[in-house]
Amino acid sequence: MKRIKASEENYKQVIEILPESIFIYDQNSILYVNTFGENMLGAQKKDDILGKSIYDFINPNYHERAMKRLKQLCEENIQTSNVGQKLIRLDKKIIFVEVSSRSILYEGKEATLSIVKDITDKKETTESLLEKSEKLALVGQMAAGIAHEIRNPLTSIKGFIQLFKSKYTSEEEYFNLVLSELERINLIIGEFLVLAKPTAIVFKDKDIKSLIKDVVTLINIQAIMNNVQIFVEFESDISMIVCEENQLKQVFINILKNAIEAMPNGGTIDLKVKAKEKDKVSICIIDQGSGIPEDRIPTLSEPFYTTKEKGTGLGLMISYKIIESHDGEIKISSKINEGTTVEVILPTIPQSH
Ligand SMILES: Nc1ncnc2c1ncn2[C@@H]1O[C@H](COP(=O)(O)OP(=O)(O)O)[C@@H](O)[C@H]1O
Ligand SMILES: [Mg+2]
Structure with a gap:
């Protein structure tokens, strides 16, 4: 008997320090709460909670459901898990919780034990x-x-x-x-x-090299006028991609335009198309322009960020959206006054070997 008592004490201690909220209650009142539960409900001491009804802490909209479930728990001896509920803390703050419950014997009487998770x-x-x-x-x-x-x-x-x-x-x-x-x-x-x-929008098989060539032809006039030379480098064996041609062209025009605009006194742009890991192609556009501050890089996909007098701040946002819809990604790295590298990675059509 002594040993049983001792082991019960142990259990109680374990439950007391568990990092989960645990409540034991019957139809009328809360009989036990551990420290974590006490904190969750914003209480200073256990007596703020003990003896009160659980319905004092449940949002009224959830009362009926909670009552039904409690009845079920007692009568059918089942368990429920991860039931969503809204609770009201002592400071009236509302919290969302997930509750898992089962009925138990507590100090010789029927009661319900609930584990409550604040979500x-x-x-x-x-x-x-x-x-x-x-x-x-x-x-x-x-x-x-x-x-x-x-x-x-x-x-x-x-x-x-x-x-x-x-x-x-x-x-x-x-x-x-x-x-x-x-x-x-x-x-x-x-x-x-x-x-x-x-x-x-129509997605079609397309040779990325010919798409890039088209884009460079289009933008070259603007490049030359700004004293910028574009050097294009293709790796020989690049698989086809599936894309919406016009949208993808728009992306590369946007990126090349930004590169040109970043070099008001002219310079060179290197455009490199390479196969990348498995079934991917990488298109790098490297300029020697003004660069982008490091803390700005993560926000470039958001609209309306521009440092240009005549800029819209929409080009990159749209480019990100288009590349996203092609299951690809855009990576930007940059050093102030040294230049920027924009890498577009796109999936290629898998080749059977
Ligand atoms: N290659 C680049 N070099 C330096 N800054 C760049 C480069 N590309 C983009 N940026 C910065 O990102 C901003 C947003 O670009 P973008 O969305 O194309 O809009 P916009 O070109 O109309 O300003 C630019 O204003 C510029 O500050
Ligand atoms: Mg732009």
Whole structure:
């Protein structure tokens, strides 16, 4: 008998220091709570909790359910695990918990033992993440829709301004100003439109080398005008990729444009296409420009960060989105005043050997 008592004491001590909240209660009141549980409910001492009803701590919306479950536990001698509940702490703060319960004999009487886990932090993080991604998707759709609607009237306004400009030559500089402002609107809309019309997107097999060659041809005029030379290097054996050609071109144009703009006094850009580990291709764009502060690099996928007078801060955000939708990744490393390397990694079509 003594030994049984002693081992019971041991158990109690173990339960007391367990890093989980443990409650023992019957229909009327809480009979036991360990230290962790006491802290979870914001109590200073056990007597703040002992003797009270569990319903004092359960959010009223959950009372009925809790009662039903308790009845079930007692009558059917089952266990429940990880049941979600909202509790109210002594300081009235609400916490989300997961409860696992079973009925036990406590000091000779029937009671219920519950292990309660505080999941408030987890819940808040997932909820805010969910909210954020939903919001972003909505904003993207709206922006694309609006961009589309603005583009047509913009084209006709531009046409008329050009017409007026040729008629009223004395006011040329004003017309040029209006035209350049219109061009700016057009630029911003252009960046948004890439995200538009997800239904019109077609993924096709494509040779990355020919895609890169096309892009370099396109951007070369701008490069030459800025005294920038682009050197392209291809590894010979690169597999095909699956991509939405126009979107991917947009990504490389964005990155090359940034590289050119980072070297206002000219310089060189190295573009290297290499096979990477298993079934991947790496495209590196290396410039010798101004560089990006280290703490800025993680935020480049967010919209509206720009250091340029005429920048939109949308190019990289859109590039990240496009590469993400191609199951690829963008890695940026940079040293101030030395240059920036942007690496785009894309999956290639697996080759059977
Ligand atoms: N290659 C680069 N070298 C230096 N800074 C860069 C480079 N690429 C991007 N950046 C920085 O990231 C910012 C955001 O780029 P981006 O999203 O393309 O918008 P924008 O070019 O319109 O400013 C740029 O304003 C610039 O400060
Ligand atoms: Mg840019």
